[in-house]
Amino acid sequence: MMRKEAANVSETETHNEVQFGKCCCCGLTEECTEAYIMSVKERNQGRWLCGLCAEAVKDEMLRSCSSSSSSSSERRRIEKDEAMNRHMTFCKKFRAKNVPRIEKDEAMNRHMTFCKKFRAKNVPPNATDDELISAVKQLMLRSLESPRSSPRSYRLEYYSVVESGEQRRFSSIAELLFGY
Helix, strand or coil, X not given: CHHHHHHXXXXXXXXHCXXXXXXXXXXXXXXXXXXXXXXXXXXXXXXXXXXXXXXXXXXXXXXHHHHCCCCCCCCXXXXXXXXXXXXXXXXXXXXXXXXXXXXXXXXXHHHHHHHHHHHHHHCCCCCCHHHHHHHHHHHHHHHHHCCXXXXXXXXXXXXXXXXXCHHHHHHHHHHHHHCC
């Protein structure tokens, strides 16, 4: 009786041990339990796929059905195995290219540069300070007049501040929004 219980305990321990699963498409390595790895392999014809590649395979299956032909009689949905092979081929081609990898700092700098250029394109070229202030004022009034789940006291404070003058209004808005 003890041997049977000990065998069951050791069997559950091996299923709960953390192992590494490597995606057969993109090469991503994930920490998973053996039970999870086995369930993923069962779903994917014995292949380990990460979550992103599994979604890409599903998408490939759906796209093949909708883009094959306009005639419904000629449409065919590809099988999961064929979709996996297509995705694996795509990943291998992508990895085969000598695409230089960039560091985290460079990626952040590229992203910040992109955001600055994007913001610069969206600002009108001849916008004066007064126009920007009036635009922000309109946005604030709209947002304050829209229904909120927060207490009405914010709305009442804002309107009382507006009546007291220009300079005080903008400092009070900052106090209301940011707690300055």
